[in-house]
Amino acid sequence: xxxxxxxxxxxxxxxxxxxxxxxxxxxxxxxxxxxxxxxxxxxxxxxxxxxxxxxxxxxxxxxxxxxxxxxxxxxxxxxxxxxxxxxxxxxxxxxxxxxxxxxxxxxxxxxxxxxxxxxxxxxxxxxxxxxxxxxxxxxxxxxxxxxxxxxxxxxxxxxxxxxxxxxxxxxxxxxxxxxxxxxxxxxxxxxxxxxxxxxxxxxxxxxxxxxxxxxxxxxxxxxxxxxxxxxxxxxxxxxxxxxxxxxxxxxxxxxxxxxxxxxxxxxxxx
Amino acid sequence: xxxxxxxxxxxxxxxxxxxxxxxxxxxxxxxxxxxxxxxxxxxxxxxxxxxxxxxxxxxxxxxxxxxxxxxxxxxxxxxxxxxxxxxxxxxxxxxxxxxxxxxxxxxxxxxxxxxxxxxxxxxxxxxxxxxxxxxxxxxxxxxxxxxxxxxx
Numbered sequence: 001x002x003x004x005x006x007x008x009x010x011x012x013x014x015x016x017x018x019x020x021x022x023x024x025x026x027x028x029x030x031x032x033x034x035x036x037x038x039x040x041x042x043x044x045x046x047x048x049x050x051x052x053x054x055x056x057x058x059x060x061x062x063x064x065x066x067x068x069x070x071x072x073x074x075x076x077x078x079x080x081x082x083x084x085x086x087x088x089x090x091x092x093x094x095x096x097x098x099x100x101x102x103x104x105x106x107x108x109x110x111x112x113x114x115x116x117x118x119x120x121x122x123x124x125x126x127x128x129x130x131x132x133x134x135x136x137x138x139x140x141x142x143x144x145x146x147x148x149x150x151x152x153x154x155x156x157x158x159x160x161x162x163x164x165x166x167x168x169x170x171x172x173x174x175x176x177x178x179x180x181x182x183x184x185x186x187x188x189x190x191x192x193x194x195x196x197x198x199x200x201x202x203x204x205x206x207x208x209x210x211x212x213x214x215x216x217x218x219x220x221x222x223x224x225x226x227x228x229x230x231x232x233x234x235x236x237x238x239x240x241x242x243x244x245x246x247x248x249x250x251x252x253x254x255x256x257x258x259x260x261x262x263x264x265x266x267x268x269x270x
Numbered sequence: 271x272x273x274x275x276x277x278x279x280x281x282x283x284x285x286x287x288x289x290x291x292x293x294x295x296x297x298x299x300x301x302x303x304x305x306x307x308x309x310x311x312x313x314x315x316x317x318x319x320x321x322x323x324x325x326x327x328x329x330x331x332x333x334x335x336x337x338x339x340x341x342x343x344x345x346x347x348x349x350x351x352x353x354x355x356x357x358x359x360x361x362x363x364x365x366x367x368x369x370x371x372x373x374x375x376x377x378x379x380x381x382x383x384x385x386x387x388x389x390x391x392x393x394x395x396x397x398x399x400x401x402x403x404x405x406x407x408x409x410x411x412x413x414x415x416x417x418x419x420x421x422x
Binding site for chain 1: 334335336346347348349350351381383385386391392393394395396397398400403405
């Protein structure tokens, strides 16, 4: 809680180290070249002590229930081909280890960036004869959380030389700095210009994506595109569709802004 | 709404709107001078209490989201995206305060994070329900300015 007396200064992110089940996470990293900040910081450093504590122990982390649900889906046969994810990829702790830290990747088939959610849909439709998940439905968030959790601790690193990914990065940067809505704010208004300050009771972080899907104490497991849409809606703007070109470009750019941070999925936030 | 408020609304609101519309300065007609906006947007003296209410209201000014204000220390969660507004009336006169509330970009830089509360110079993709509208009405701006004038 911030009362009038404290105001005027930025509240610094905490000087603390995130260790999950004994494994140290990289929650501060030197920013990549061309980044507006010198250091990239995990959103974990901006949360209150009680919220932070929930992430250091997998048994306490409420998001781990969703990861277990995702594991069950991984092993469930669905679709006309009679296969599960495990039929082709076996043990996810081996086959998916570190994979999600490099997403979005370039997808040569669609000639667009592809994220984990869309890769799941691709395998469902092309390899399993199952229907694509609708946004945030059917197990999409849980399965995504399970796959990303296999990269826990691995630093985020995109290969922007793949296909046309660099031009999507550029486009995402435009989206990031474009002011939207009646309140006329861009992502940068809150997560760059006001980083470290309080907007109402919320301590503004850098808006990093390394912990998604994230477990929010108010609303449960939350996908990245849902978060993007929520932040855009708060500017009193119409928000783009999940997985639209605009949000895929934004995901590519914002993921790059967190280069070097450990994958923290499922992170715990308020 | 019960029958009493319904009738009040039916009887009084239309004449208030008609009365205000005659004198009101439209958002695109606001005259920004070197010393701020010296002419009232409505010609009706701002109401301090109504201004305090609009200042707090999350759907209207929501000013506490970004500004601390000791006068409202009973309300929780004052942000600090912008400076504290304690003593703001000592720093700016009425015309400057009016200009800041109408469109902070006129006073600070186009980069400012503070929204323009009586401006149609807004971001892209404004939600349909608010297209062509300002965040505060002309009278609400006058009320908020009157309230800011008490912060000495």
